[in-house]
Each structure stands twice: as C-alpha cells, then as structure tokens.
Amino acid sequence: MPPDPGDSLSLGAAPVSLLDPETALSLLRADPEMFAAFTGEPLLAVRVCGPRALEVAAFARRLPCVLVGVAADLADAPSGVESAGFDVLLTPQNAPPAPWVGPLRPGQTTADALAAIAATARAVPSAAVAFAQLVRYSAGVDVDDAVVAESFTYSTLQGGPEFAAWLAGHRAERERRAARRAEAGGPASAREGRPATDPTTDPAVLVERDGDELWVVLNRPRVHNAVSRDVRDGLVSAFALAGADPSITRVRLRGAGRTFCSGGDLAEFGTLPDPARAHAVRTTRSIPLALLRCGRPVTAYVHGTCVGAGVEIPAFAERVVADPATTFRLPELAMGLVPGAGGTSSIVRRVGRERTAFMALTGWALDASVAADWGLVDEVRPVGGDQHPER
Structure with missing residues (x-):
C-alpha cells in the first residue's frame, strides 16, 4: 500500500x-x-x-x-x-x-x-543507518563501552564505499587546488598561503602546571587545532599525567588561536592501512578514554567554529564554557562516517540521543545559545585563544 x-x-x-x-x-x-x-x-x-x-x-x-x-x-x-x-x-x-x-x-x-x-x-544510507543504530545502543550502555562501540562502527564504515567515495573526492579536490595554486605561482600545498599542516616545531599540545591545576592547550592554531596524530598523542599523555599525579586536582582544556578545534586533520584521513588497525589504534590511544581515565574534573573552554572532535571531546568534560560566538557542528555523516572522537557517547549524555541524531543527520550548526539551552555547554561568556580564560 x-x-x-x-x-x-x-x-x-x-x-x-x-x-x-x-x-x-x-x-x-x-x-x-x-x-x-x-x-x-x-x-x-x-x-x-x-x-x-x-x-x-x-x-x-x-x-x-x-x-x-x-x-x-x-x-x-x-x-x-x-x-x-x-x-x-x-x-x-x-x-x-x-x-x-x-x-x-x-x-x-x-x-x-x-x-x-x-x-x-x-x-549515505550506510552511515546514516549505522549512526542511528549506534546511538540507540550507546544511550543504554556505560560511557566507556559507548566509545568502543563507536570505534567499531567508525572502523566498519572506513572500509565502506561511502567513505571511499568521499575520500577520493577530497583527494581529487586537494590536487585540483594545488594545481591551480601552482599555475598562479603560489605555494602548492597551502590554503590561502598557509601550510596544509602546521610546520612549526612547537608541541601540538602544551601542558602547563598552575598550582594544583593542569592547563592543557591545543597548539596548532595555523590549522585551527585540527586533531592530528600529534594532537591525539599529546592529549593522551596530558590526561595520563594528570591521572598519575595526585597533587593535580583539576584539568583545564583550551585551544590556541581563533578556534578551539576544527575536527580531525583531513590530511590524515584514510592513512592507516586497514579498518582493523584503525580500530586498534583508536581504542589504544583514545582521547576520550584517556580523559575519562584521568579521574580529574575537566573544564573545557571553547570558542570559534567547533567541528567534529571539537564538539565531541569537550562534551566529556565536567564543565564546558563557550564564547558567545561559538558554533558547534557534526559533519561526519557527509563523509560516510559517524563521529569518531567519542561524540556518540559524550554528546548523547549531554543532550540526549534524539538531539545528537538531529545534529549529525542534518549537519547543521548550533549557536552557543542553543547549545546552552540543550546542555551541550554549561556557561556562555567570553573565551579567546590568546591566553588562559578566567576560571
């Protein structure tokens, strides 16, 4: 009928x-x-x-x-x-x-x-349906188990045709841009004259002790603090340090520059040899699991355009403070994937699975006011990337 x-x-x-x-x-x-x-x-x-x-x-x-x-x-x-x-x-x-x-x-x-x-x-029917099934499951299990379930789903989709199509298109577009810049006499690997990856020798993550608190700073401002292997390893090490030192009572997380975090570093997408290895790496050196294991209250200060991991990671924090101009967006489904930095665990627990699904399935951005109304952030006040915000 x-x-x-x-x-x-x-x-x-x-x-x-x-x-x-x-x-x-x-x-x-x-x-x-x-x-x-x-x-x-x-x-x-x-x-x-x-x-x-x-x-x-x-x-x-x-x-x-x-x-x-x-x-x-x-x-x-x-x-x-x-x-x-x-x-x-x-x-x-x-x-x-x-x-x-x-x-x-x-x-x-x-x-x-x-x-x-x-x-x-x-x-992207595979990714959309897998996402819906994942958050139905994740909402009813332990937060750590939900992170692992997300990794299984993410890795499965990495081996699928929807992600392969997105990756091929992304790489082709990068090559076209590089060719146009080369013809124009500009740097072939830059966007608007900036390197595709941060060329500085500064650590990707800065760690600073302040009394009994530990400040952890994402430090790739030239690429909007995109999460690379170095950022992942730096955050995992920082949270492990906090957990190992009983004199540290709180962790404060922020991002340097104009944006807290613009999501995963697209230059590294699809570089692991196979989905099984990707899952093993993702659950061994896991930013969200390291944050949860550290056993210290975490306050995250966010600003700018928060995308993907830039939404998912702070959602695990005990408290999230957002600048009034901050926006929050989950774009992963358009890539044939699901959120991969723990968002189907962390965001679900802050705003519920239905609103998490709305964010991911539409790909629409939330402003700071709506994010506060929903519970994605706890406080809205000025936050910048040039210095430590007020506590």
Whole structure:
C-alpha cells in the first residue's frame, strides 16, 4: 500500500512521505524491509499523533532505518512518545522541551529539517543507518563501552564505499587546488598561503602546571587545532599525567588561536592501512578514554567554529564554557562516517540521543545559545585563544 500522495512534503526532487501512524503500521507489517538502507527507503517519517505512533516506534526502533517523528502540536503527542524509540523528534514549536527539536533560527521550518535529514539518509544510507543504530545502543550502555562501540562502527564504515567515495573526492579536490595554486605561482600545498599542516616545531599540545591545576592547550592554531596524530598523542599523555599525579586536582582544556578545534586533520584521513588497525589504534590511544581515565574534573573552554572532535571531546568534560560566538557542528555523516572522537557517547549524555541524531543527520550548526539551552555547554561568556580564560 503506497503512501497517500497528500502525505508527501515537497522537498525538492525527492519528496519525503510523512506518514500517518496507521499507514506506517500497515506498510511495516506488510514488508518491514521497505524501510532499510539498501532494500528500500532509509528514512521513515511519521506524524506523532495518537497512541498508534507509539506502536510505530515499538515496531521500527530496531529496524535498519532512520525513524523520525513529527508533531505539529505537542498537545496532540501521546504520553510516553519521548521515550518510545524515535531517532529524531521534530516540531514547529519554538524552544520545545527535550528531546524535541524546534526551529533553530527564524524562518526555519520542520520541512527544512526533515529535508536535510532525508538528504543525508539517501546520500549515505550506510552511515546514516549505522549512526542511528549506534546511538540507540550507546544511550543504554556505560560511557566507556559507548566509545568502543563507536570505534567499531567508525572502523566498519572506513572500509565502506561511502567513505571511499568521499575520500577520493577530497583527494581529487586537494590536487585540483594545488594545481591551480601552482599555475598562479603560489605555494602548492597551502590554503590561502598557509601550510596544509602546521610546520612549526612547537608541541601540538602544551601542558602547563598552575598550582594544583593542569592547563592543557591545543597548539596548532595555523590549522585551527585540527586533531592530528600529534594532537591525539599529546592529549593522551596530558590526561595520563594528570591521572598519575595526585597533587593535580583539576584539568583545564583550551585551544590556541581563533578556534578551539576544527575536527580531525583531513590530511590524515584514510592513512592507516586497514579498518582493523584503525580500530586498534583508536581504542589504544583514545582521547576520550584517556580523559575519562584521568579521574580529574575537566573544564573545557571553547570558542570559534567547533567541528567534529571539537564538539565531541569537550562534551566529556565536567564543565564546558563557550564564547558567545561559538558554533558547534557534526559533519561526519557527509563523509560516510559517524563521529569518531567519542561524540556518540559524550554528546548523547549531554543532550540526549534524539538531539545528537538531529545534529549529525542534518549537519547543521548550533549557536552557543542553543547549545546552552540543550546542555551541550554549561556557561556562555567570553573565551579567546590568546591566553588562559578566567576560571
């Protein structure tokens, strides 16, 4: 039984069917594989109205698809829908209670959000569905176990065609840019005249003792503190140092320069020999596991454009202080991957799995105000990268 055309939202060339609960149940019972990454539609979007919406969630929450609930009026949503199993819950209501997501800026609609989610699910169905399954699992296990589960998923996707396609495109674009710069007589490996990697001999991570506190500073400002092997190893060592010294009572983490952290260093993506080795390295020298093991309260000070790891790592901290101009974004699904710096563990525990899924599936940026409302950050006040912020 095909969806009623009247239930379709016009979202460009590929409309999204927003089904009523009865239609969704009928389709699911007739053929559960209708909604799946490779045998059908990777997205199931359902109107959240009446008790049948709970039945849809109970049926579909274990299927390999992204499950989105949409409520035009939260007063019509059945009791218990927030914990029924939807991956994302959307409403046009402004500033709705968790786990619902409303408009993030003036003029934004539920249709816009659903279109962005659908575009991701259809462009990278393996990554989108794997992500949805991962956060369903991670929300119910220990924070450390969730980090390991994320690494398994990330490594699996590293061996898949979606990441391979992104990596090939990324490398081809880098070569085209280098060729254009060479033709123009500029540096072939630079972006706007800057090195693709930080050429300084300064440590990638600075560690400074201040009384009974340890300041840890990301120190690759010329590349916006992108997380390289050196940054990873420096952070792991710094957190180990804090854990080994009983006289250290707190760790304070910040980034030098204009941005706390712009995510993983794209120059190093795809450089490990195979996904199995990548998983072994990621769980042996793990930034989030090292932070958790150190046993000291961590305060993270963030500013600028925080992307990927720049969102995921500070979310593990006991306290996050953000500059008012900070933005937060999870772009990994567009690469055919899931967050890989612990975000499906840390962010889920701060904002809930539904809002984490919204961030990853849309790829949209949150501003500091929304991040504070959601609990991704604890305080908003001026933070810069030139000196230690006020405590």
